[in-house]
Amino acid sequence: MQFTTRPEILGTFGVATSTHWIASAVGMSILEKGGTAFDAAAAMNFVLNVVEPHLCGPLGDMPALIQVAGEDTPRVVCGQGTAPAGATIQHYKNEGLDLIPGSGLLATVIPGVFDAWMLMLRDHGKLPLRDILEPAIHYARHGHPVLSRVSATIAGLGDFFRDEWPTSYDTWMPGGQAPAPESLFRNPALADTWDRILTEAEAASGHDAQIEAARAAFSKGFVAEAIDDWMREACVMDAAGGRRKGVLTGDDMAGWEATYEAPLSIDYNGWTVWKAGMWAQSPTMLQSLRILEGSGIADMDPNGADFVHWVTEAMKLSFADREAYYGDPDHTNIPTDTLLSKDYAAIRRAMIGAEASLDQRPGEIVGHDLWVREALKRASAEVADTGVGAGEPTMAHLSEKRGDTVHIDVIDRWGNMVSATPSGGWLQSSPVVPGLGMPLNSRAQMFWLTEGLPTSLVPGRRPRTTLSPSIAGRNRRASMVFGTPGGDQQDQWQLMFFLRHVHGMTNLQAAIDAPLFHTAHFQGSFYPRATDPGHLMVEPSFGEGVIADLRGRGHRVQVAEPWSVGRLTAASRDASGLMRAAATPRLMQAYAVGR
Helix, strand or coil: CCCCCCCCEEECCCEEEECCHHHHHHHHHHHHCCCCHHHHHHHHHHHHHHHCCCCCCCECEEEEEEECCCCCCCEEEEECCCCCCCCCHHHHHHCCCCCCCCCCHHHCCCCCHHHHHHHHHHHHCCCCHHHHHHHHHHHHHHCEECCHHHHHHHHHHHHHHHHHCHHHHHHHCHHHCCCCCCCEECCHHHHHHHHHHHHHHCCCCCHHHHHHHHHHHHHCCHHHHHHHHHHHHCCEECCCCCEECCCCCHHHHHCCCCEEECCEEEEECCEEEEECCCCECCHHHHHHHHHHCCCCHHHCCCCCHHHHHHHHHHHHHHHHHHHHHCCCCCCCCCCHHHHCCHHHHHHHHCCCCCCCCCCCCCCCCCCCHHHHHHHHHHHCCCCCCCCCCCCCCCCCCCCCCCCCCCCEEEECCCCCEEEECCECCCCCCCCEECCCCEEECCHHHHCECCCCCCCECCCCCCCCECCCCEEEEECCCCCEEEECCCHHHHHHHHHHHHHHHHCCCCCHHHHHHCCCEECCCCCCCCCCCCCCCCEEEECHHHCHHHHHHHHHCCCEEEECCCCCCCCCEEEEECCCCCEEEEECCHHHCCEEEEC
């Protein structure tokens, strides 16, 4: 019997799992009303915007993988907005920048998450938009119990908000105080925004027309107008220590829409794994699986030093390739086929030895020497001074440092599946837009201000996001959705979860509960873009013997606090219709529900 901290949820009607128990309960309530997995996931997203505002917001971004019942393969929903028309390298250089700050107005790309959910709801939802938005409106207007980490994040930024971002001070610190843990917190301006969206949407007749009206109100109507008006005059402090104006306009928002696209995939041990494209870090998991399939990983103790060593070293190689080669394939010729090939993986696998590597080692692919040289140069550069909003979503300089973004997995009775990782628009990323109750995102910090790279800042280009939901299944039929928050760690934690599940931990909860680890060896995606060669963070539940073994192999081991690494959730549905769901006990927020 496999040990679990809580039961694996079993059922046949539907399952919903996420990084907050209220969102999961709301998702299940939508399924009970007859909604699809797409309805439920969207409602969960809007609730997460309210109850985890330090981790996601309505002006953020999102990739999702979806499996529509009856279709042969999953699809990617791209809710990753692009760089605005005014976001040129020269403009940022003229602002005195060598790196794009981790917060403030120049860190913003076109908001994409709202339109992505509307696209899914239009094509695959059943319920009226009011049913989707009303739970979020309720918690924004009438209050929700504040998480201790939300309270700590706001308290840590209170002085900065008062002095530099007054709209955020008014929103997050009503009465001049951070909300106490478990007190009821309200965001009436956000509730008003959603109410107005509904009013304008319901002026149209029919489900699809109402969704299109909501999209228009957001990207071309009063939401875009409020952002455009504010951005014309706003000049705010950012993580680089300067007060700067932004470049996002209403025209940028009006000219962008969410899209569907085909996923990338590989086969591994009888399973297929589907991920988003090269504009995400998602293919690092596929590359790592390619490297590990010839390593004997299936026979290793999944909680042993050999397993940790091999997985870590494979990830170092895949993430080194991420830094050299990944980017928006709509703008750059990415060598995707080579990176995901078995022949290339065999070359990379041969580079893994008995000792931990301390070097950045992107692979050599003909015709891409400049990209490799620049990746190595960036990795050895001095780290910039950090400021407010710097680093991973909740790694702000002055705030509580636990947590990251959010994740949602849903399966309904018809076999529709959603795996979504909404993020961006955190309360520490940018000031609240006056009248809207929501801040802008900071995803542009993942661009480089160097010409000629796949991740160079270019108007209309997608930043290489860390957001990375997953779908997998046997015999090329989707049967499992899973994912996690965690920035650069997302595909690391998902990789070890998937390997453990495929190679023996069939219970989803057991695979999630197993000890986790990750490395910060490679170039970080978030400002100030640091590297930490040889770093390996492990949970203490691996045991002293395993930890000592890893140190003996040259890993620079950092032992985490107990039960503090990773926020995985997962759900599955087999051919008989039996569904399973699980959520991490770590940080005491995530829950899976179902029946």
